[in-house]
Structures are given as structure tokens and as C-alpha cells.
Amino acid sequence: MPKDNGIGAAPKRREDLRFLTGKGRYTDDINIAGQAHAYFLRSDVAHGTINSIDTAAAAGMDGVVSILTAADFEAAGGIPCGWCVTDRHGQPMKEPKHPILAEGKVRHVGDPIAMIIADTLEQARDAAEAINVDITELPAVVDMSTALDAGATKVHDEFDDNLCYDWTFGSDDAAVEEAFSKAAHITTLELVNNRLVANPMEPRVAVGDYTSHNDESTLYTTSQNPHVIRLLMGAFVLGIPEHKLRVVAPDVGGGFGAKIYHYAEEAACTLAAKLCGRPVKWTSSRSEAFMSDAHGRDHITKMELALDADNNFIGIRTDTLANMGAYLSTFAPSIPTYLHGTLMAGNYKTPVVQVNVKSIFTTTVPVDAYRGAGRPEATFQLERIVDMAARELGVSPIDLRNQNFISKDMFPYATPVAVEYDTGDYHATLAKGADLADVAGFDARAAASAANGKLRGLGVAHFIEACGIAPSALVGQLGARAGLYESATVRVNATGGLVVMTGSHSHGQGHETTFPQVVAEMIGIDESMVEIVHGDTANTPMGMGTYGSRSLAVGGSAIVRATEKIINKAKKIAAHLMEAAEGDIELKDGTFSVAGTDKSIAWGDVALTAYVPHNYPLEDLEPGLEETAFYDPANFTYPAGAYICEVEVDPDTGKVDVLNFTAADDFGNVVNPMIVAGQVHGGIVQGIGQALLENCSYDENGQLLSASFMDYTMPRADDIPFMTVDHSCVTPCTHNPLGVKGCGEAGAIGSPPAVVNAVLDALHRGGHNVPHIDMPLTPSRVWSAMNG
């Protein structure tokens, strides 16, 4: 019988009750008495010199409280970047100033120029129209392939060119040349990893508040990591000490990476509240989100795979151009480097792997992490080129993968690109996926499709990713400017209930359900006795938030450590109450007993004693029962899985229908299988979106052409098949106390190559020799590829 409590049970998400009944409390639901509304006047050209900003007429309009421009932020710092990448010559990356409001130049459509604060949003918008900004337009820098040409227009005049850094990683040139010189076969693939917009359901919102009686600023914001925002904004931008700055990220309606970063609007609303003496609220419109939320992906890559005469992979070399956009967003430089290059070995024992990345400034919205962040780009290249090699060599893509997989007896396995995989069994996950997807029965289904005039294809991909971000010492060496531990405070109340204050943040992941399962399991009590508090710097310990599939692996581990401290202290109290030796106390099902006796005492009695210490060992123990732990992981976690996709292509129109999708993942131990399945479902939907539908498009003048859901195609229910999601293959993580691996990004990492491989398989079966099509595989692209 399945468990109904604790680790491994699948209780329904307790937070959904409020979300589904309209009782969530999101940032836009927060309205403070006296609040004014902000509107940002944004550049409608991609690149230009600001000659003047005339706000005189606007300032006198009805309801206008204040109009701020760059001059008002002179005392403030620029928006900091959280990661410094060192280039191949040992030099730090170029790091341009990222002003809160445009200083002297605008560098992308959507770059904020002025902040208009008025009694109502309508008044602020009207006033924005009356501001006269005189801009001399400069040529846009949109195409990465020409952005480094001599004489190319520079996005940042203070630098020699548009190169942020030129980075190399992994095997050295001599090793690569030797491997490729020995190759019996070399497969070459050139591709574009399409630019995406995260589009969480809730757009970004910021409410700044300032109370003069205690000189304290509060920012309510749609963030995945309120402590990180407090640190970056307080210490680097506005110069507010942390004890005078509170950041609250209440219910947040999805993030997918785009809500990690510190954004200009947050600092602007916080400062404006103090300057105006009124709370200031800004709510992004959807159009505004398209041109101000950090975008994702946007790589141009050439990859080569060398194989020996027996089809063993002997070398991998990649060259990538990665778009940074106009400014460096918080984690942008790390995405195409340490979150991308480190995964280029994939699941394979390729001895030589070299990754080269040039990151480039362009006059587009900054690009940063989006669900998967670097690992989807690595996985897509690798799993496409393995498929391509199999096709060129006339071997089964499944066999070629199995032949080259790192086998389970090789762990821990150090790759040529710096990381050490602790556990895995890739043969097992691929076999499981193939079984669940009924690969054996595919030919019959393909024949049935052919009889209906459709081309059916089967696509396989096998991913690995590094998540549970991150060991602080390692990432510090690699340029991270922050520690990436996580924190937890566990407070036992006098009557036995527990409150867990976590530094990680839930914006859809279900922490309020999963974390109590962990604590309940450890103590042996019901989950309903545990409440999770997150999202407010005033009542949670300093933590790093949620991204990189880290909440359970790192934040959950901190909760385990804090709960262990609680249990240790509670045992001491129980030992005192039962007049026994501490070492003889056992905790089971919420009851403390003395080993070998029938003496026992309930959890609640111990808790009460801690707070009503009438009979208490005060000489040995402090009263109270509250503990904090900080957990810094020893390594990343390395989930892996087989993703198998079956599609039908309509040869007359090029339309792709995804018929079946199977994911067989190894996430180590699973706390709540329902939530894990949901995470994988969501990731696959976003992966199918990238593969078939989504594309952020700029014209040659740097105008953003896809800035609404009319032009940027989000996946809809009828684009998505029923999915078979399995996580029964388990190799527990060796270095965290729960044995868990991250699951939040897997679906978005593993699915795009599976979809594209399936479409190309379908075309191949239909007699069309199409080696590659760039995502998204729209009907027009597929039809054009089929018809030369």
C-alpha cells in the first residue's frame, strides 16, 4: 500500500487550495494606503543616443507626482552582475554599467528611459506621452554572426568591440587535434538554439514602500529569491543596509528563471517610494514583459563529433556564439559557460571534449537563465549530433547511445569538462524509456500512419544535467560572486506544531507540500503539523532562493540538518524527563522511548517542556526548541533520463503532431512522486514549445516583432500529448542526506532534441534526406525542408 504520509507519499498540493479558489496573495494584490502608480517610458528604438529628455509638460499634468530620469539615480550604482567569467587569456569579462534608467544611450527596445509616478496608472501613462525624448538613432546590433566584424557598431562605446568574453573549457587544443586526426568519421552540426521568452503566467510586479519613523524600505516583488534581491539592491544599487531593507516575494505565479534577476524596476520603485514619500507600485503589462524580462537561450553553435572505426565517441569540439543582449543580467555570463560547457560530455565516456564560447553584446533585451539554463543548449547539441551520427553511420540511435554511455560501474565519473558525476545508470533509464514508449512496436504504428498519408517518426534523447546549485567553493573558483548554500530554521511551537522557515522560494514547485513530508518523516508526525514559511527576508534566514533545481537537494537538505538538530535537542529533553541516558532515547512515530524499556513520552510533551521549563535541565540546555542550519552541497546532483517522442508529420502542410511522449528519469529518491511528475510534465510542455512553436524574433533594425501572444506562440493544450512519466530508475545522490536529485528543469532539457529527432526521423522515413531543421519546427520550416 502506498504511503499516505512522509517521504514517498503523494499528498495533494496544499497551496493549490488557495491558488485554485482565487485566494492567492500575489504582489499585485498588495495595495498600500496612499500608493502611487509607476509607468516606465521605454525606448522604442533599439539603439540611439539620448540628446535630451524634456519632462516639463508632463510634470505639470493631472495627478503626476514625480518623473525620474537617470539624473535622479546618479547616487545609485548600476545593476550588478553576479558572475564574472574569465576568458581564455585569463582576463575578466567586459562588464558594462547597467544603469537603472538609460544614461546617455538606449541599447534595446524596452530600455527604460523615464519613470513616471502618478496618482493613477492612467495618469502616469498619459504623462509619459507628453515627455519629449530626442534620440539620434544608431545602427542596431542584432545579428551575432556580424557583431564581431571589424567596424561593427558598438553597443558599449567604452569597449573595443561587442565581445563580452572568449572562453574555452575542457580538453586542450593538442588533445582535440589528436582525437580528430584519428577519427574514422566526423559528424558536423551547425544549429541555432532559438531565443525564448519565459512568459510566467504572472508578469513582474514591484511595490516599493518606505516608512520614515524607522527609516525602513520594503520591496514587494515577484522574485524567486528575495534575499538575493535584498543583497544586490541594498548593497550594490541603493546603498541601504540589510537591516533597513526588507524584501518580500509573496505568492509568485511562475518564474522559470526570469524572476531570479534583480531588475531596474525593483530598485526604481524602492527608491521612488522614499523620494516621493508614498508607496509606489509598478505592474508589468504582457507587452512590457516581452521587452523587459530577461530572455533565454539564443545560441549559434557549430559542433563536431569524432568517432573511431568502431563507432566509439573519441572527441567533441563545439564553438558557440551566445547572445548576452544589451547588458549583463544577474547570472547571464555563467549560462553559456559553466552551466553549458560543463555538460558537454553528456552521458557519454568521450575522452576529449572542448567547448568554446564567445558571448556577445547586442542591442536586444538581456539574455539569462531560462528553465534549464545552458544545460538544454548543451543537451540539444549533443543529442542532435549523436542522432545525426547514427543516421550517417547507418546504426540505431539507441544502440549508438548504449555503446557510448558511461556504465554504472564507472561512477564516480570525472568528465573532461570539470564535473564529477556521482551516480547514474543510463542503460537502465534508456531501456526503461524504450520499454514504456513501446519502441519495439513502432514500425507497426509507422505503417498505420503511412496508410493514413502521414509520416510517423520516433525520436530519442538521453540527457544529464548538473543541478542542485551549487557547491560554493567550486562556483567561487569559477567566478560566482555569491555562495550557493541554502538555509532553514525549524521552530517547534510549544504545543508541538512546527514552522519551517526556508531560504528557498516556491513559485509553483510545491514546497509547502513537499518540505513538510520530509520533516514529518524524520519525526514521525503528521504532515499537517508542519507549516512552511518562505519569501520574506524579515522572517526567513538568509538563503539563496530557488533556481537550478536546487530547492529540495539544497534547501531540503538544510531542513534535514536543522531537523536533526531539533531531534538531538528534543532527545536530550526527553532523556531528562524520563531520567534516562540520552544515548538510549529513540524517536519513532513522534514518540520518544527509552530503548529496552516501556518508558515513553510524546513529542508534544517534549515541545511543551522546552517552552514551559518547570522541570527542565537548565544547567545543560537552553529552553526553547528552534534550530537553524545552513547546507552547502559537496557537489551538483546529476539527474539523467531517457526522453522518447513520437510524432506524425503531415507531408502536405509540414504540420507536426506530437502523439506520445515518454520520460524515464532517474531523480534519485523521490519525496512526492505526484509533484515530480508535475514538474516533468511542465518541463516537457516548455520543451515542446521550444521545439515546435516558440521563437523570439527581432528584425534587422532591432525591433522586437514577437511581443504578444499573437506572434509568440506558447504551447496550448492541443499541442501537448498525454505523457508517460516514470522515475522508478533510482540511483540515489551520494552526497546529500535525502539522496535526491533535482527534477525541476529535466523536462525542458531532455525534450527538445527528442522532438526534433522524431520529426527528422519521420521525414527520413518519408524519403526526405533532411539532416537538420532549426527550432521551432513550424509547418513552414518543415514543409520547406521537405520540399528543398
Place this chain on the structure above:
Amino acid sequence: MQMSGTRTIAADQATVWAAILDPEVLKACIPGCQEISGSADEGFEATVVQKVGPVKATFKGAVEVSDRVEPESLTISGEGKGGAAGFAKGGANVTMTAVEGGTELSYEVEAKVGGKLAQLGSRIIDGFAKKMADQFFEKFQITVEGPEEAEQTGEDSTDGGEEKKGWFGRLRG
């Protein structure tokens, strides 16, 4: 986007030339033009109300006439700012050639949009720009020739507004 077109106007070169530099003619011919001031020599200031897909805006901007080779060719260029809607700018190279029965007017138009117009209207902007150009030159023809002749020559034009009629006519024929 770029487009071009030709139409024959039943008037001599000098008449066509004078008309295209006349602010009153321009006001009558620029679709949605509310107001125009200035002169061909000093430049015009125009206010135009237009709706592009979901975006309706009042564009205010300057129109310049340059590269004038009387009475054969000139360039008209302009940029309109539509506030929150973004901007539109473009230019037309116009040549006037004397032909039998009048003057052949040829034009090459280039148009660019930015801001919200590009973000929301990019799919329809080519059609919109073509419609604007066609409407301009059709009205120009009517204004120069007078309405009666225009109806007869209208069928020969590449006019987007007339396309429906032509298509309808083909269906019935």
C-alpha cells in the same frame, strides 16, 4: 518593407509636379491626415490618425521633400511619432514621366515601424503599408484628375483597395 507601383495620371508633368508639392493636395491624399502645415521648401508638419491592427494612434511628424529634379522626380520622406504606439517612418522615390495621355507616376516606397507597432503589428504591417501607399496615390490621382476620370483608370492600378473589386469581378467572370 519595400514596395513599388505605377499609375498613369491624365494630366501633364507640370500639373502633377505642382500637385505633389501642394500641402492641400497632400492633406487630401495622405490617409488619415488631420492637419498639415509648412511648405515643400521648408518641410511640412503633419498630424495623421491611423489604426494598424490593434494599435490606433495619432502620429505627429515632419515630412520632407528632397532630391527635387523638376518636373521629373523627387523624394518624400517622413517620420511620425505615435507616442505609446511607437513610430513609423518611410520614404518614397517618385518619378514622373510624360507619356501618351498624361504622366506616368512611379513610386518606390520604403517603410519602417518601431515600438508597439512592430511588436503587435509586424504580421500586418506590409499589407498596411501597401494599403496606405495605394490609397495615397489613388486619392492623388483623383485629386489631380477629378473624380470622373479616376473611376475609369482605377481598374488598371495596382491598388490594394481595388483588389477586392478585381477579385470579385474575376469570381463573377
